[in-house]
Amino acid sequence: MKRGWFKRLGALVMMAALAAALTNGAGAAGKSVDIYINGALLNIPPSFGEPFYDSNNRIQIPMRYIIESCGYDVVWNSAQQTATIPTKEGDVVITLGNSAITTPKGNVTMDTNAMAKDNRTYIPLRFALESLGFKVEWSAGAIADKVSITGEIGASSKRVPMTAAEVSKLASPAVFYIEVSGLDQVPFAGGSGFFIDPSGVGVTNYHVIEDAYNAKITMVDGSVYEMGMILYYNKERDIAVFDALPTDSGIKKMNVPYLNLATPSSIHNGDTVYAIGSPLGLQNSITDGLVSNSNRVFEGGSQSYIQTSAPISHGNSGGPLLNQFGEVIGINTASIADGQNLNFAVPVSDLAQVDYNDKTNWMFLFEVADLEKTISPPTNIRVVSEDASGVYVQWDPVEGADYYYFYYQENGEDTFWYDEDETYGGPMRMYYYGGTGSHSVSYTGLLAGHTYNIVVTSVKDGVESADSQVFTFTKKQTSSGNSGIVYYKDAWWCPDFGAISGSTYVFSASNDGFYGYWYKNYTADGITKYGETLRSLGYEVDYDMMLAMDMAVYRHPITMRVIMFGFGDTAGEYVLYTQ
Known part of the structure; x- marks a missing residue:
């Protein structure tokens, strides 16, 4: 079933919301239902629920979204479990679990009840629709059944805008301060949020909870909750929807104050708006302003924002932007400090399309933090240099990586191997110190004609990325000019000066990765031969x-290894250094 936002249609859309147990056909339980208003498909955002067949084979329809989109108020009485819809003819009163409905033309008894499902109110009101002169027709479809509602759109009741004090009184109890902390339980940031469901479903900006492992919610009345499951988040849209949990073990069921979402079509340039949040930690502060632009899209971007003049500061992020009826039209998210009253909110249309009941998307807060810390694996793995027994392997550096792990195997082996890090344990950490290719790895002990596989991973904040694509190569037979070269055992990348030049070895020393070798009985021809050997291996002066x-x-221009040699401090001494 196609879903999305629709424009305000007037009272007839309300009648679609009241459509109920149709008697001119029998639907199939579990089958979807498409509703048409005067020929136009009614698209209901998933966060408001979907029409469905109840156990009496009657269609139940989510009430609040459809009615409020037509300009009608829904007055909910939690004590009596009633929803009252004022109309110019009189009130329509629906009671959950009761088949009797009060309409302006008298009581109507149905063969099913209004009900609550997923913390939403659903109503079956075919009788109310027909009593107001609307025609309701049902027809079966192969994929979705169809309900067609036709008639003259009536005048909607006029809602009276609230004062700032009234908006604050209505909305503040549902707005809270969020304090986030890491694994060490030390708070490092704060923001705002608000409830959209009495069961404790809350909303904030993603950036408020970014990198957090714990979050504490403090209400204006002093009540404290913990952030439980993250029901949905979108980093690019800067939205996070979560489930709050009571810290008081005596609370068995959540029943918190909550805010209603406005319909996107009700938001216009010039509308009066209010922002409530905790700027700089000053809990539940309210400011007012205007909608400067209801659809601001920045150059080069695709995200739409509501631009408003209602002042916000650090700490307001995640709090609600409200209209004059106390309904949420956006989530306050950012401001431009260099301008005057340039503030922005994620529009309610982004939030209303969120299906936070999809349990496959639910995660713990720490799981979100770990997931977002994971970075991409390296790409473009390649062999950049080769000698008699090994190769130099390189890859493109990954932004944000602390270090890399290098895994290898000969083709046909079941296991990828790694060299153990004697300091930290686990795979040896390969660091990138800057420069061209200075993070290359020497993979030695290879046989010509044999095939080998390599996998490299990135690590950030201790979290390892997914594996890179397997890089496969066959060790080539080195050229005759390079064959037979002898290397030092400790400085394995450096050709042995004595073996190549014919000089006599005296002693060697090393310190922190820096190696030195001393010789005597050297010759000019031997020194020249050693330089030629280095150049054949790709080294440059x-x-x-x-x-x-x-x-x-x-x-070496790829590995950045340095080899230098010359006369020593003692007469007749020749020395080589490498790092």
Whole structure:
């Protein structure tokens, strides 16, 4: 069934809301129902519920959205469980669980009852519709049954705007302060929110709860709740819907004050609006202003906002933007500090389309935090250099990654292996220190003609990303110019100076990843041969560093490894350093 927002249609739409147990056909339980008003499909946002067949095979329809979209008030009496709809002819009164309905033309008895489902009121009022002169027709469909309501649209009752004091009195009890904390239970941010359902369904901005593991809700009357499940969130739309839990073990069932959502078609430029929230922690402050633009879209973006002149500050985020009837038209979310009264709210249309009853989307707050901390795996894994026994592997750096894990296997093995980190345990941490390719990894001990697989992951705040795509390569036979090269065992990337130049080894030393090797009996031809070997491996002369160090300095442009060699401090001594 197609869903979306529709324009205000007047009293006839209200009559569609009152459509009930149709006697000119029998529907199928579980089958969807499409409702047409004078030929136009009535689209009901999922957050307001859907028409359905009850156990008496009568169609039940969500009441509040349809009636209020036509300009009619619904006065709910929780003590008596009644909904009263004032009309110019008189009141229509519906009582939950009662088949008797009061209409301006007298009481009507139905063969089913008004009922509550998913904390919404559903009504079967075919009799009320027909008593007001409307024609209701039902027909079966292959996918969805069809209800057609035709007739003359009547004049809706006129609602009286509230004063600022009345709006504050009505709405403030449903608005709360949110304090969020991390794993250490130390608060690090605060914001606002509001209830939209008496069972404790609350709303705020996503950015208010971002990175939070715990959240405490404080009402204006001092009541305290905990944020339970996140029923829905959307980072881009900056919406979070959640379930509040009582901290008092004596409370068995939530019954909190809540706010009604306005219909999007009722929002116009120039309307008076009110913002309630906790700016800078000053709980339940109210400000007023106008709708400056009901559909502000910034250049290059797609998100629509309500622009308003009602002042908001840090701490207002997540609180309601209200119309003159105390209905929510938006979620206060941002302001432009450099301008004058440039404030913005996520429109209620974004919230009304949320189906927070879909349990497949429910998550704990800490699960949302961990999920959003997870970053993308590396991409563009590649071999950038190769020597006799191994390869240098590189990938594109991932923004926000603290370090990387490197996994490898020979083709045909069942397990991906990793080198253990002696300091932290687990896979060795591969850090990126900046520069071109300085996070390359040397993968050695490979055999020519054999095929190998590599997987790399990113890690942020201790949370590992998904695996990268498997990178597969076959070790090539190195060229004759590179074959037979001997490397140091400790500085495994560096060709052995003595083995290549014919010089006599004296001793070596290392400190914090820096290696030095001392030789005697060196020759000019041997030094030249060593330089040629480095160039065959892709090393380049670093002339700036060579002048500063007064030594021959070679740097690999991919791995950024440095090898430098020259005369030592003692006569007849030659020394090589590498890092």
